[in-house]
Amino acid sequence: xxxxxxxxxxxxxxxxxxxxxxxxxxxxxxxxxxxxxxxxxxxxxxxxxxxxxxxxxxxxxxxxxxxxxxxxxxxxxxxxxxxxxxxxxxxxxxxxxxxxxxxxxxxxxxxxxxxxxxxxxxxxxxxxxxxxxxxxxxxxxxxxxxxxxxxxxxxxxxxxxxxxxxxxxxxxxxxxxxxxxxxxxxxxxxxxxxxxxxxxxxxxxxxxxxxxxxxxxxxxxxxxxxxxxxxxxxxxxxxxxxxxxxxxxxxxxxxxxxxxxxxxxxxxxxxxxxxxxxxxxxxxxxxxxxxxxxxxxxxxxxxxxxxxxxxxxxxxxxxxxxxxxxxxxxxxxxxxxxxxxxxxxxxxxxxxxxxxxxxxxxxxxxxxxxxxxx
Numbered sequence: 184x185x186x187x188x189x190x191x192x193x194x195x196x197x198x199x200x201x202x203x204x205x206x207x208x209x210x211x212x213x214x215x216x217x218x219x220x221x222x223x224x225x226x227x228x229x230x231x232x233x234x235x236x237x238x239x240x241x242x243x244x245x246x247x248x249x250x251x252x253x254x255x256x257x258x259x260x261x262x263x264x265x266x267x268x269x270x271x272x273x274x275x276x277x278x279x280x281x282x283x284x285x286x287x288x289x290x291x292x293x294x295x296x297x298x299x300x301x302x303x304x305x306x307x308x309x310x311x312x313x314x315x316x317x318x319x320x321x322x323x324x325x326x327x328x329x330x331x332x333x334x335x336x337x338x339x340x341x342x343x344x345x346x347x348x349x350x351x352x353x354x355x356x357x358x359x360x361x362x363x364x365x366x367x368x369x370x371x372x373x374x375x376x377x378x379x380x381x382x383x384x385x386x387x388x389x390x391x392x393x394x395x396x397x398x399x400x401x402x403x404x405x406x407x408x409x410x411x412x413x414x415x416x417x418x419x420x421x422x423x424x425x426x427x428x429x430x431x432x433x434x435x436x437x438x439x440x441x442x443x444x445x446x447x448x449x450x451x452x453x454x455x456x457x458x459x460x461x462x463x464x465x466x467x468x469x470x471x472x473x474x475x476x477x478x479x480x481x482x483x484x485x486x487x488x489x490x491x492x493x494x495x496x497x498x499x500x501x502x503x504x505x506x507x508x509x510x511x512x513x514x515x516x517x518x519x520x521x522x523x524x525x526x527x528x529x530x531x532x533x534x535x536x537x538x539x540x541x542x543x544x545x546x547x548x549x550x551x552x553x554x555x556x557x
Contacts, residue, residue, distance in 0.1 A: 184391040187230045189272045191385035194363065198355045200370075201381045205274030214255030217273040218248040224276040227254050231266035235423035239263050244276055264408075264421050277383060282372035283339075284308055285353060286386075287321075287360045296321040296360060298353060302339045304372035327357040348380040349373070364393035408471060415467045417456055424449025425549050427477035427509070429468055431456050431489050439483045442539060446546035451477050459488040465497035473506040478549040480509050483538060486517025495523035499530055510548045514541035 186194070189207040196202060204221055207230065208214035218225045229241035236242060241263050245251035251273060261268045284304035290297040298319040303311050317338045321327050332350030336342070341349055352373065360368050369386040389397065412419035418433070426443055428450045430436040440450040452475075456468050472480055484494045494515060501507060513534045515523045524534045535541045 184389045184394060185232045186387045186389065187232065187270070188228065188385050189230055189270070191368075191387035192382065194359060194387060195356075195382055195385055198359045200352055200355050200359070201379065202385070203274040203277060203381055203383060205272060208255060208271050208273050209259075209269065211252045211256040211259065214271055214273050215248045215252035218245060218251035221273070221275050225251050225273050226276045227251060227258055228272045228274070229258050229261060229263055229268045230270035230272055231263045231268060233264040233266050233421055236263050238423065241268070277374050277376045277381065279372075279374050279376060279383075281375035282383075283349065283375070283380075284311070284369075284371045285349075285356065285373045286367065286369035286371070287356060287365070288367045290320065293320055295323050296357070298327065298335065298357070300335060300339060300353070302341070308371070321357060326361070327354050329354065344378070345375065345380070352380065352382070359387075363387070363397060364390045366390050408475060411471045412454065412468070415464055415471075417454065417460075417464070417468055420453040422450050422452055424451045425478040426545050427451050427454075427472040427475060427480045428483070429454050429456060429472055429480070430483040431460060431485060432458055435483060435485055439481065439538065439542065442542040443481075443546055446543050448542075448546035448549050451475070456489070460493075462493045462497050462500075465489075465494055466500045469497055469501045470504075470506055473501060473508065477509050479545045480507070480511050481541060481545040482511070482513045483541060484513075484515050484517070486515065486520060486523070488518075490519045491515040491517055491523030492519040492526060493523075495526040495534075498532065499526065502530065502532070512541050512545040512548065514538055 192202045206217050208217055214227060225245045227243050227245060229236055241258065241261065243254045243258065245254045255271050258271050259268055282305035284301040286299045287296055298321060299308065300317045301308065301311050301315050303315045317335050319331055319335050329350055332353050336346035336349055356368060365387060367386065367388040370382040370384065372383050374381050374383040409419055426448055428436060428439050430439050433455050436453055436455045443450055454468060454472065456465055482498065484491060498513060513527060513532060515534045516536050527534045
C-alpha cells in the first residue's frame, strides 16, 4: 500500500522528522494562497503514485504566488504515466547544500530491517556506485541505536552537527518503519540546507495486511493502465523507460529489462503474462501496451505451456485492428516456435529467436526514434 508524498510527510512530522513548510492544493487558487503564506519561492510537485514525475515535468518552481497559481493550473491538467493529477504539493523552495539518500526496507536474506544510506542522494539509489552506499543491518530484538548511526555517519564522511542530525532522523525513521508496519520508507533527497536537514521527499509503503491498524486517509490508486491489466489478472508495474515489455514469467521479464539496460535502454513497464497465458489474455495485454504508445514494444516469449503460435495469433489480432502505432520487436522460442514464426512472417513481421538480438533491436529502435523526436 503506497502513500502519496504529502501523506507520508504528515506521518514523518508525527515522528519529528523535519520536512519543508508547505501544504497540498487541489486547485490553482489554493496553490496561490499556500505560496503567499510561505512568502518565498516555492516548488510545486504533482502527487501521483508513479516514478519519474520530475522527468515528466511534474515538478516545477514558482517565484511568487501568481506564478504558483499558473504553474498549479498547468500541473493539475497533466497526466503522469496514466495517473490523473488531482493534487499538487506546494512547499518552500530549499537552498540545497547537499543531498543524502536514506531508506529502510526488509532484507529478505537476513529477514530483518536494513538501513541503506548514501552521501550521493537525489538520484535513484540503483544508479549510485556500490562504493558510495552504506548498509546497516538492524536486529529486530534491539532496534537502531545512536552508536550504529555514528558509525554509519563516519562511513558517509558526515561529522559534527550534520552527523548528529542525520543519526536522529534515521532513528526516528526506524521507529516509524516499525510502528507503521512499513515495507519501505525512503527519503531522497534528505537535504542539507544551511544549518537544517530536511526530508525534501518522502516515500512510505505500508504492508496492506496491517491497514486496519493505521489511519491513513489517502493511499494507492491504480492508473487506467494498471486497472486494465488488473482486470486481465496479470502483473504490471509502471517504470520510467521507453520500451514497453511483455514477457512470460517474472524471471524472463526481469532478464529482458536487464538486457535492455546493457544496450543503454530502459523498460517502461514490467508486464508478466505468466507461464500459461492464452490467446485472449495475451491479446488484451498487447492492446493495453499498444495504447500507451511506447517508442518500441518488445515481446519476449519462451514457450512452454504458453505456445508460440498462440502468441503469434495474439500479435496478429492486434496488428489487424490497427492498434500498433509503435515499432514491434518479437522474440519467440519454445513450444510451436516454427509455427509461430511462420504465422508472423506471412504478415510481414520478423520474429527473432535470440533475446539479446531482440533487446538490441528494441534499444536501437528506441534510440533512433528518440533522436528523431529531438
